[in-house]
Every structure is written in structure tokens, then in C-alpha cells.
Amino acid sequence: MALADEPTQQGLLSRNAASSQSAPDAGSTGVQSLLDKGLSFLGIKYRFGGNGPENGGFDCSGLVRRVFGDAMGLNLPRTAADMAKLGDKVNRNELKPGDLVFFNTMRRSFSHVGIYLGDNRFLHAPSKGSVVRVEEIDGRYWQKRFNGARRLLPEANAAVVNAINPAITAAQKQQGLTPSAAAALSQSPLLQSYMNNPPSDGKPQN
Structure with a gap:
């Protein structure tokens, strides 16, 4: 529920x-490709350790890694904590589409990751029994557990x-x-x- x-x-x-x-505009083509790829996985089942539909589903970091790999050719680390060590730190009020957003969902920092879509929403693979979906970052649960954000794509600064x-x-x-x-x-x-x-x-x- x-x-x-x-x-x-x-x-x-x-x-x-x-x-x-x-x-x-032309400068945001990479970001748009990233978001399109991410949204193409909506509804795929969650599976701990999963890297894609062919493996039975995604976990949170598996989804992010697959999206960035397919859309941008980037080979990201396998865990959310290691992803949090990459890129540039971004303040919450400066988030742009394509940024990685991190949360503390397992009583440790950077234990969950998603892809920011804009308009206070992010894409992620939440948990066992659920599917890849869009969430409101300002929702009570996520707001309390927000850990920070990282920017891997310079194009994220482009206007839409x-x-x-x-x-x-x-x-x-x-x-x-x-x-x-x-x-x-x-x-x-x-x-x-x-x-x-x-x-x-x-x-x-x-």
C-alpha cells in the first residue's frame, strides 16, 4: 500500500x-536519451542483484547502471554507495534531469539510488514485490531519507x-x-x- x-x-x-x-534543445540530447531509456523500463519487476529484464528484473543500482550504460555508454559501479563517490555534488534545490539522487533506506548512507526526472520526481527500482516506477521526492518517506545528489552529465544544465x-x-x-x-x-x-x-x-x- x-x-x-x-x-x-x-x-x-x-x-x-x-x-x-x-x-x-541540442545541448540536452544526452539527458533526453537517458530519461527515455529509463522510462522504457517502467513496470519491470524488482529483483535484488538484478541487472535487467533478462535477469528477472532490477535492483536500484542495477537499474541506474543499465540506464547510464545503454544511453550514455558509461560503466558505473555496481552499488549505490560507490556511485555516490562519482561526479559533482549537487544541492537539492539545484537538481537537474539526469542527476543521481541518493537515500538512506537501510540505516546507512547512500543505500538507495534513483535518477532524477525533473519536477521533484525520480525513477527507481524500490523493493521486493514492486516494480520500476516514478516517485515524488518530496513525499514524506523520501524527504526524510534524502542523502544527496551527484551530477554525471554536464548536459543536465541545458534548458528544456x-x-x-x-x-x-x-x-x-x-x-x-x-x-x-x-x-x-x-x-x-x-x-x-x-x-x-x-x-x-x-x-x-x-
């Missing part, structure tokens, strides 16, 4: 769409521009969405399908 203060998966994905699917056209405006009016969310949903069958079948929750772990 989800924590009382956590938004639904449908709400998270609708609002996250602006960050993950809006049209980037919303693409709005008449078709998207029509979708906005029909569904009651913000323009940027309507833009994303109109372009993303994967997100629409996932929103119609939100996953069950589980307690976070590495």
Missing part, C-alpha cells in the same frame, strides 16, 4: 511528462523547452492537463499504457 502522503502513479506520471518528454501546438492544446482541454503534460501524453504511448495499469507498491530497499 502506498504511503498516505504519496501521490498516485497516474498523477506522478502525468506531471512528470513535462520533464521527461518535452522537446529539448516545452513544445505546444494546437493538437496538444486540444488534448489539454479534453483531459484537463497542463500544456506540457498534454504534450508528453500525446507523444508517449508507453506512459499512457503504464498509467492505465499502475503497479503495486512495496517497501523501498536497495
Whole structure:
């Protein structure tokens, strides 16, 4: 069961769409590829020590390692704690899409990792019995356990521009969405399908 203060998966994905699917400028192409790759794993089962669907699922660091490897060609360490030693430290109020976000979920620092998507949301593989999903970083559970963030991609500083056209405006009016969310949903069958079948929750772990 989800924590009382956590938004639904449908709400998270609708609002996250602006960050993950809006049209980037040339400098943010790498970040966009990273986010697209990460979102392609939505709904994959959690498996401790897992490195991908072919191995039965992901754990948190396995997901991050796979996404950065496939999208950027980076060979990251296997554990969240070792990943936390890389890149540049980032303040919470300076987070950009593509940054790694770390949490203390096992009574030790940097025991859980996810990928920041923008708009206070991150992608991760939470725990046994759950699946890869999007979470609200300001939710009570995650806010208390936030450990810090690291930036591995310089492109994360690039600006992201919303693409709005008449078709998207029509979708906005029909569904009651913000323009940027309507833009994303109109372009993303994967997100629409996932929103119609939100996953069950589980307690976070590495």
C-alpha cells in the first residue's frame, strides 16, 4: 500500500511528462536519451542483484547502471554507495534531469539510488514485490531519507523547452492537463499504457 502522503502513479506520471518528454534543445540530447531509456523500463519487476529484464528484473543500482550504460555508454559501479563517490555534488534545490539522487533506506548512507526526472520526481527500482516506477521526492518517506545528489552529465544544465501546438492544446482541454503534460501524453504511448495499469507498491530497499 502506498504511503498516505504519496501521490498516485497516474498523477506522478502525468506531471512528470513535462520533464521527461518535452522537446529539448541540442545541448540536452544526452539527458533526453537517458530519461527515455529509463522510462522504457517502467513496470519491470524488482529483483535484488538484478541487472535487467533478462535477469528477472532490477535492483536500484542495477537499474541506474543499465540506464547510464545503454544511453550514455558509461560503466558505473555496481552499488549505490560507490556511485555516490562519482561526479559533482549537487544541492537539492539545484537538481537537474539526469542527476543521481541518493537515500538512506537501510540505516546507512547512500543505500538507495534513483535518477532524477525533473519536477521533484525520480525513477527507481524500490523493493521486493514492486516494480520500476516514478516517485515524488518530496513525499514524506523520501524527504526524510534524502542523502544527496551527484551530477554525471554536464548536459543536465541545458534548458528544456516545452513544445505546444494546437493538437496538444486540444488534448489539454479534453483531459484537463497542463500544456506540457498534454504534450508528453500525446507523444508517449508507453506512459499512457503504464498509467492505465499502475503497479503495486512495496517497501523501498536497495
